[in-house]
Amino acid sequence: MLEKRIRRADLKDKIMSAEDAAMLFEDGMTVATSGFTPAGYPKEVPLALAKRAERGDKIGITLITGASVGDELDGVLTRAGVIKRRFPYQTHSDLRDSINKGNIYYQDMHLSHVPQYIDYGFFGEIHIAVVEALAITEEGGIIPTTSVGISPHAIKNAKKVIVEINTSQPMELEGVHDIYIPNKPPNREPIPIIHPADRIGTSYIPCDPDKIKAIVITDKKDKVRPLGSIDEDSKKISGYIIEFLEHEVKMNRMPKNLLPLQSGVGSVANAVLGGIVDSKFENLTCYTEVIQDAMFDLIDEGKVTVASGTSFSPSEEGLKRLIKNMKHYAKHCILRPMEISNNPEVTRRLGVIAMNTAIEVDIYGHVNSTNIMGSKMMNGIGGSGDFTRNAYISIFTTVSTAKNGDISSIVPMVSHVDHTEHDVEVIVTEQGIADLRGLSPRERAKKIIKNCAHPDYQHVLMDYLKRAEKEKFKYQPHVLEEALSFHDRFLKTGSMKIK
Amino acid sequence: MLEKRIRRADLKDKIMSAEDAAMLFEDGMTVATSGFTPAGYPKEVPLALAKRAERGDKIGITLITGASVGDELDGVLTRAGVIKRRFPYQTHSDLRDSINKGNIYYQDMHLSHVPQYIDYGFFGEIHIAVVEALAITEEGGIIPTTSVGISPHAIKNAKKVIVEINTSQPMELEGVHDIYIPNKPPNREPIPIIHPADRIGTSYIPCDPDKIKAIVITDKKDKVRPLGSIDEDSKKISGYIIEFLEHEVKMNRMPKNLLPLQSGVGSVANAVLGGIVDSKFENLTCYTEVIQDAMFDLIDEGKVTVASGTSFSPSEEGLKRLIKNMKHYAKHCILRPMEISNNPEVTRRLGVIAMNTAIEVDIYGHVNSTNIMGSKMMNGIGGSGDFTRNAYISIFTTVSTAKNGDISSIVPMVSHVDHTEHDVEVIVTEQGIADLRGLSPRERAKKIIKNCAHPDYQHVLMDYLKRAEKEKFKYQPHVLEEALSFHDRFLKTGSMKIK
Numbered sequence: 001m002l003e004k005r006i007r008r009a010d011l012k013d014k015i016m017s018a019e020d021a022a023m024l025f026e027d028g029m030t031v032a033t034s035g036f037t038p039a040g041y042p043k044e045v046p047l048a049l050a051k052r053a054e055r056g057d058k059i060g061i062t063l064i065t066g067a068s069v070g071d072e073l074d075g076v077l078t079r080a081g082v083i084k085r086r087f088p089y090q091t092h093s094d095l096r097d098s099i100n101k102g103n104i105y106y107q108d109m110h111l112s113h114v115p116q117y118i119d120y121g122f123f124g125e126i127h128i129a130v131v132e133a134l135a136i137t138e139e140g141g142i143i144p145t146t147s148v149g150i151s152p153h154a155i156k157n158a159k160k161v162i163v164e165i166n167t168s169q170p171m172e173l174e175g176v177h178d179i180y181i182p183n184k185p186p187n188r189e190p191i192p193i194i195h196p197a198d199r200i201g202t203s204y205i206p207c208d209p210d211k212i213k214a215i216v217i218t219d220k221k222d223k224v225r226p227l228g229s230i231d232e233d234s235k236k237i238s239g240y241i242i243e244f245l246e247h248e249v250k251m252n253r254m255p256k257n258l259l260p261l262q263s264g265v266g267s268v269a270n271a272v273l274g275g276i277v278d279s280k281f282e283n284l285t286c287y288t289e290v291i292q293d294a295m296f297d298l299i300d301e302g303k304v305t306v307a308s309g310t311s312f313s314p315s316e317e318g319l320k321r322l323i324k325n326m327k328h329y330a331k332h333c334i335l336r337p338m339e340i341s342n343n344p345e346v347t348r349r350l351g352v353i354a355m356n357t358a359i360e361v362d363i364y365g366h367v368n369s370t371n372i373m374g375s376k377m378m379n380g381i382g383g384s385g386d387f388t389r390n391a392y393i394s395i396f397t398t399v400s401t402a403k404n405g406d407i408s409s410i411v412p413m414v415s416h417v418d419h420t421e422h423d424v425e426v427i428v429t430e431q432g433i434a435d436l437r438g439l440s441p442r443e444r445a446k447k448i449i450k451n452c453a454h455p456d457y458q459h460v461l462m463d464y465l466k467r468a469e470k471e472k473f474k475y476q477p478h479v480l481e482e483a484l485s486f487h488d489r490f491l492k493t494g495s496m497k498i499k
Numbered sequence: 500m501l502e503k504r505i506r507r508a509d510l511k512d513k514i515m516s517a518e519d520a521a522m523l524f525e526d527g528m529t530v531a532t533s534g535f536t537p538a539g540y541p542k543e544v545p546l547a548l549a550k551r552a553e554r555g556d557k558i559g560i561t562l563i564t565g566a567s568v569g570d571e572l573d574g575v576l577t578r579a580g581v582i583k584r585r586f587p588y589q590t591h592s593d594l595r596d597s598i599n600k601g602n603i604y605y606q607d608m609h610l611s612h613v614p615q616y617i618d619y620g621f622f623g624e625i626h627i628a629v630v631e632a633l634a635i636t637e638e639g640g641i642i643p644t645t646s647v648g649i650s651p652h653a654i655k656n657a658k659k660v661i662v663e664i665n666t667s668q669p670m671e672l673e674g675v676h677d678i679y680i681p682n683k684p685p686n687r688e689p690i691p692i693i694h695p696a697d698r699i700g701t702s703y704i705p706c707d708p709d710k711i712k713a714i715v716i717t718d719k720k721d722k723v724r725p726l727g728s729i730d731e732d733s734k735k736i737s738g739y740i741i742e743f744l745e746h747e748v749k750m751n752r753m754p755k756n757l758l759p760l761q762s763g764v765g766s767v768a769n770a771v772l773g774g775i776v777d778s779k780f781e782n783l784t785c786y787t788e789v790i791q792d793a794m795f796d797l798i799d800e801g802k803v804t805v806a807s808g809t810s811f812s813p814s815e816e817g818l819k820r821l822i823k824n825m826k827h828y829a830k831h832c833i834l835r836p837m838e839i840s841n842n843p844e845v846t847r848r849l850g851v852i853a854m855n856t857a858i859e860v861d862i863y864g865h866v867n868s869t870n871i872m873g874s875k876m877m878n879g880i881g882g883s884g885d886f887t888r889n890a891y892i893s894i895f896t897t898v899s900t901a902k903n904g905d906i907s908s909i910v911p912m913v914s915h916v917d918h919t920e921h922d923v924e925v926i927v928t929e930q931g932i933a934d935l936r937g938l939s940p941r942e943r944a945k946k947i948i949k950n951c952a953h954p955d956y957q958h959v960l961m962d963y964l965k966r967a968e969k970e971k972f973k974y975q976p977h978v979l980e981e982a983l984s985f986h987d988r989f990l991k992t993g994s995m996k997i998k
Contacts, residue, residue, distance in 0.1 A: 085939075102973030105939040110921050120891070121752050122936050185758050185850025185891055190689035253620050259684050344889050345844035351684025366916065374912075374979055376972035381921055389888055390843050392619070392684055413873075415979065417865065417916035422609050422880055437621050440584075440604035473874035474601030480873055480914065480987045488979045 005135045005165050006215065014215045018048035021162050021214035025049055029061050030124060032154035034131035035073060036066030036311035036338060037265060037290055040147035042130040042164045043072040043220040050080035060084040064123060066149020066310065066338055067111060067265075067289075067382060068092065070223040078104070087123070088114045089380035099377050108370055108380040111289070115153040115339035119184055129158035131205075132166050134173050140212065141204030144177050144335070145169040146222055147311035152181050152205045152337045160213045168219045172326035177335045179205050193346050196260045196285040197306040199334065227293055227315040228267030230274055233399050233430040237268070238275025240433040241355065241395060244426065245281070248393075260287035262347075262387045264356040265313060268397060270294045272355055277301055287352050289341055289383045291333055293318035299332045308334045310341035342386035351392035356384040358398040358419075360409045361427050361452070363445035363465060364476055365436050367396050367419035373487050374415030381418050388423050400429040400454035406495035410453040412464045413483035427452050441476040442469065460498060504634045504664045505714065513714045517547035520661050520713035524548055528560050529623060531653035533630035534572060535565030535810035535837060536764060536789055539646035541629040541663045542571040542719040549579035559583040563622060565648020565809065565837055566610060566764075566788075566881060567591065569722040577603070586622070587613045588879035598876050605876065607869055610788070611885040614652040614838035618683055628657035630704075631665050633672050639711065640703030643676050643834070644668040645721055646810035651680050651704045651836045659712045667718040671825035676834045678704050692845050695759045695784040696805040698833065726792055726814040727766030729773055732898050732929040736767070737774025739932040740854065740894060743925065744780070747892075759786035761846075761886045763855040764812060767896060769793045771854055776800055786851050788840055788882045790832055792817035798831045807833045809840035841885035850891035855883040857897040857918075859908045860926050860951070862944035862964060863975055864935050866895050866918035872986050873914030880917050887922050899928040899953035905994035909952040911963045912982035926951050940975040941968065959997060 006012055022045055025031070035041025053059045063083050068074070068091035077083045078095045088109035090096060098104040109117070117123055131151045134143040144151055145166055155161055180201030182188050192200050248254040258281060263273045274294035276284070284304045286295065290313035298304040312335070314322055322329060340346065347354075358367045359378060369384050371377060388394040396419070398409045409429065421441070427434045432451035436444045442465075449461045468477035486496045493499065505511055521544055524530070534540025552558045562582050567573070567590035576582045577594045587608035589595060597603040608616075616622055630650045633642040643650055644665055654660055679700030681687050691699050747753040757780060762772045773793035775783070783803045785794065789812035797803040811834070813821055821828055839845065846853075857866045858877060868883050870876060887893040895918070897908045908928065920940070926933045931950035935943045941964075948960045967976035985995045992998065 087937075100972050100974050102941070102968070105942065106974065107937060107939055108921065113921075117936075121750070124937075182848075185848070186694070186754060188848045188850065189693055190691065190844075190848065192689065194688055195685070251620070255685060344847050345689075348843050349681075349684070349687045349689065351687065371975055373972065374977045374982070375967075375970065375975050377974040381919075385888075385919075385921060389884075415977075416975070418919055418921070420880075420884075420917055420919070422607065422612075422884060422917070437616075438586075438606060438623075440606055442601070443604065468874075469601070471874065473599050473872065473876075475599050475605065475876040476870055476874050476915070478873045478914075480983045480990065483873070484979045484982060491979065 004171060005167065007138045008136060008140055008209065011136055011209060011212060011215060014212055015217065016214050018044035018216045021045050021216050022048035022052050024128060024160060024162065024213060025059055025061065027058050027060055029127040031061050031128045031130060032064040032118060032126050032150060032158060033073065034144060034147065034149055034151040035069035036147035036149035037068055037313035038070035038224050039222050039311045039313050040132050040145040041065065041069035041073050042132050044164055044216050044218040045130050045162055046073045046077055050076040050082060053080040053082045064114065064150065066147060068379065072220065072223065089382050091379045096377060106377065108377065110381060110385045111338050111383045112342035112344065112386040115150050115337060118150065118153040118157050126154060126158040128160045128162060129154035130162045131155060132164045134169050134171065136163060137204050140207050140209035142207050143174055143204045145173060148177055148335045148337050149310055150338060152179050153339065155205050155207050156181060158211065161207060161211045162214045162216065163212055164216045164218055166218050168221045170323050170326045172330055175203050176330045176333055177203050179337060180340055181337065182339065191340065191343060191345055194349065196287040196308040196350065222319065224314060224316055224319050227270050230271040234268055234271030235275065236430040237397050237428050238272045240428050241272060242275060242279045244433055257281065257283040259351040259353050259392050260285045262288040262352045262354045264384060265290050265382065266357065268357050269355065272397060276303060287350050296321055296329065299329060306332055308336060308341065310336055310338040342383045344386060344390040347387055347390040352387055354387035354391035354394045356388060356396055358396040360411055360414050361396060361398060361448065362411050362414040363448050363461060364441045365421045365424045365427065365444050365448065366414050366417045367424050368414040368416045369418040371416035373491060385419065388419050393425050394423060395426040395428060396424055397428045400431050400452060405456060406497065407490060408454060408457040408486060408496050410448060410457060410461060411486045412461065413478060415484055415487045503670060504666065506637045507635055507639055507708060510635055510708060510711060510714060513711055514716065515713050517543035517715045520544050520715050521547035521551050523627060523659060523661065523712060524558055524560065526557050526559055528626040530560050530627045530629060531563040531617060531625050531649060531657060532572065533643060533646065533648055533650040534568035535646035535648035536567055536812035537569035537723050538721050538810045538812055539631050539644040540564065540568035540572050541631050543663055543715050543717040544629050544661055545572045545576055549575035549581060552579040552581045563613065563649065565646060567878065571719065571722065588881050590878045595876060607876065607879040609880060609884045610837050610882045611841035611843065614649050614836060617649065617652040617656050625653060625657040627659045627661060628653035629661045630654060631663045633668050633670065635662060636703050639706050639708035641706050642673055642703045644672060647676055647834045647836050648809055649837060651678050652838065654704050654706045655680060657710065660706060660710045661713045661715065662711060663715045663717055665717050667720045669822050669825045671829055674702050675829045675832055676702050678836060679839055680836065681838065690839065690842060690844055693848065695786040695807040695849065721818065723813060723815055723818050726769050729770040733767055733770030734774065735929040736896050736927050737771045739927050740771060741774060741778045743932055756780065756782040758850040758852050758891050759784045761787040761851045761853045763883060764789050764881065765856065767856050768854065771896060772797065775802060786849050795820060795828065798828060805831055807835060807840065809835055809837040841882045843885060843889040846886055846889040851886055853886035853890035853893045855887060855895055857895040859910055859913050860895060860897060860947065861910050861913040862947050862960060863940045864920045864923045864926065864943050864947065865913050865916045866923050867913040867915045868917040870915035872990060884918065887918050892924050893922060894925040894927060895923055896927045899930050899951060904955060905996065906989060907953060907956040907985060907995050909947060909956060909960060910985045911960065912977060914983060914986045
């Protein structure tokens with residue numbers, strides 16, 4: 001069994017228990033791991049490290065991952081007090097709580113910046129890389145599992161590497177990955193991708209075998225997250241987007257088979273993509289971050305020929321389907337380092353259609369993707385900025401209200417800006433769609449309020465706009481003392497509605 | 500004389516007066532012109548068009564340029580009521596007034612987006628391109644003058660082309676330009692620049708001679724803007740940046756001759772770059788937007804080997820110096836289409852050091868580059884986002900106060916966001932420098948207040964932060980009802996200071 005998984009004989013001496021591997025960590029270390037969404041992250045070693053800390057060993061680390069990871073990494077290490085500083089994205093409730101209580105230092109980063117930050121030395125020394133692997137090749141090359149994320153850069157830059165061989169990951173994953181690490185400036189060359197299907201690298205991550213200090217064997221499965229069922233609101237949003245794309249094709253602004261699609265992470269993004277199954281579009285390609293359940297449907301229906309991403313992020317049923325039909329999906333899927341999946345160069349060259357979700361949008365088209373009421377971290381910006389900023393066209397979706405109608409997702413001024421008016425081209429809610437291209441701020445405001453805001457809030461938003469337009473400066477008019485009043489009211493009364 | 504300027508005999512029939520050329524315009528047209536800063540913009544035709552409107556002809560147009568342009572275009576057409584809609588940047592006081600009075604629709608865009616917007620058809624039909632030229636080649640190729648901007652895309656997409664041959668522009672400019680137009684997706688290929696000195700295109704803009712409907716001869720000079728003298732504050736800012744860059748070299752995070760420098764437009768940016776003349780750095784390269792006076796100093800001192808941009812934007816003295824020594828500077832300078840000078844792909848590949856100016860910065864590192872008090876358009880975002888977002892490292896500079904101390908450039912929350920916390924890495928004022936890499940929001944706040952805020956405002960900013968930290972959410976804490984209070988106070992009392 002292990003012959004296939006550890007193909008280099010001398011490395012078998014490095015097999016040890018997770019407990020022994022956990023002894024390699026020291027207080028104050030910076031640790032970079034595999035994992036992007038709850039897929040392909042290390043499980044046994046962080047569990048053992050947490051136990052070590054719970055036994056009283058003083059261990060505080062800086063943790064860098066690809067994106068969110070599962071409970072066996074973010075959850076257990078947060079609860080054990082091991083994570084002191086965290087980059088660049090998270091979704092775990094315990095970790096989020098600690099961040100919002102001010103107990104863990106968190107920096108929310110563009111995902112495409114993280115690998116080069118590691119390479120440039122901006123994070124300082126990377127003491128240990130912990131990566132889940134399908135297998136280790138004869139040359140010491142490390143084959144990733146269900147995600148690639150920052151693993152190539154973590155392995156390249158870390159002083160020590162710990163490998164978790166996960167025997168629950170199907171061997172059919174071998175060949176899915178395409179590993180390419182750009183040189184650092186001033187020696188960086190063009191990334192030679194001109195089609196989402198292009199393979200430009202190796203199927204494994206090169207690694208100096210001497211750096212591998214421990215190999216831990218596990219069969220713990222990725223603790224994937226459920227995907228919400230596709231509700232009426234999502235169907236409407238998906239419908240507006242499809243209609244919009246059909247119009248763009250009709251106007252000769254896009255080819256018949258569109259341009260490569262990018263779709264964010266989570267249930268709404270999955271539903272939006274899912275709507276395409278019933279559309280007339282064919283021969284589509286995807287250049288995106290995560291490959292979720294809807295993508296398997298699109299591949300099975302022959303709608304999508306290739307899906308390039310950095311991670312498989314299916315639901316539990318999706319994971320079963322993936323593992324069962326790995327050979328089939330491997331023909332249509334490529335997993336790349338997130339430096340490449342999210343790369344501005346490639347995104348702009350391919351002309352990606354970026355579709356991401358917003359927490360709130362303001363009347364002038366600024367988008368908040370991260371901070372609820374301006375202060376409370378939800379998850380992070382993830383790759384939404386990487387794609388939005390460099391897309392052929394950028395689309396943001398949100399349901400027009402939240403908290404049973406007490407929050408309007410359309411507000412006079414967003415309480416935090418992640419995507420500026422310069423980057424946001426189309427807003428879609430279940431109420432309708434606003435194409436903002438070529439419009440001045442006040443034209444945008446009228447269109448967003450009319451097409452996208454919930455009827456319960458349209459009047460008060462229009463009233464705000466009209467009063468703002470009477471102020472001295474009429475370019476992007478605001479009544480500054482009221483600009484954040486929706487949020488302030490919610491914090492004080494529990495509703496953005498005026499009682 | 501004209502033999503050198505119009506090298507294709509049959510085109511001489513197209514020579515006409517500016518008044519006749521102005522008759523080609525119709526109400527409702529979309530017009531795209533050359534010009535980037537007051538350099539290389541058409542002069543005679545817009546003057547004649549304004550006169551036509553002043554005589555009573557109803558002419559309203561959408562005007563798209565590279566960036567700001569001179570009075571003979573933005574000024575006269577604004578005053579004559581010809582400009583109805585304007586993209587993507589401006590600095591002219593009359594135009595700015597009309598925008599802020601709500602009389603002209605303005606969309607403030609990332610400059611690198613504009614050429615592809617034209618190509619993609621997002622602006623609709625381009626009825627007329629008006630471009631200043633040094634000469635027209637035998638093939639009908641158009642040689643630009645002191646800027647390139649959007650001219651290649653305007654000429655490619657316009658139905659009709661009007662050329663202004665400007666005999667005041669020195670023939671030595673020929674060969675300075677490098678014109679390359681990427682294909683549209685899905686047929687776009689890598690832009691083959693791997694060093695700022697690389698030339699990848701032609702020295703002229705290809706143009707179907709049949710599209711040239713008028714040629715107007717002029718000798719009107721570029722109406723360049725003065726550059727402020729280098730004051731003490733600028734010297735301090737420049738000094739902090741040089742110290743920072745020296746430290747990065749020492750830490751092995753940058754090569755000895757740095758990476759390509761980008762520096763914004765205007766006096767402060769010019770002064771920042773000027774400071775490098777007295778530094779120890781050598782063999783520097785620049786991959787930037789505009790080439791201002793300080794660059795000539797750097798070239799003369801042998802500090803800079805190549806400066807790549809899209810425009811010469813010197814002062815009056817600088818322009819004289821440029822014209823007098825054109826042959827010399829032409830060896831070290833390349834003017835590219837702004838799609839290339841500002842391209843995310845190239846910026847990220849080369850690892851550009853982005854240095855841009857801010858109107859205000861907040862304690863968490865968000866930057867406002869465009870809207871004073873959240874509503875009044877100053878100029879526009881220009882290329883600052885193109886470079887910042889894709890840079891090796893992004894630096895923003897601002898003097899810590901404005902209006903004789905009544906405005907603090909460091910505020911609790913910026914009144915408009917152009918560059919988010921995810922994009923901004925270093926803040927510099929005359930008070931000091933804050934390196935924000937790797938810091939959580941509250942750590943950034945303390946550093947920015949301590950290092951960059953003016954002493955007159957440090958106490959009140961720190962007081963805000965401390966009270967915000969007592970609120971419920973401690974990730975990026977705000978007291979929402981006070982977040983914009985600095986601005987509100989200024990609007991009501993004329994000062995951000997608490998009386």
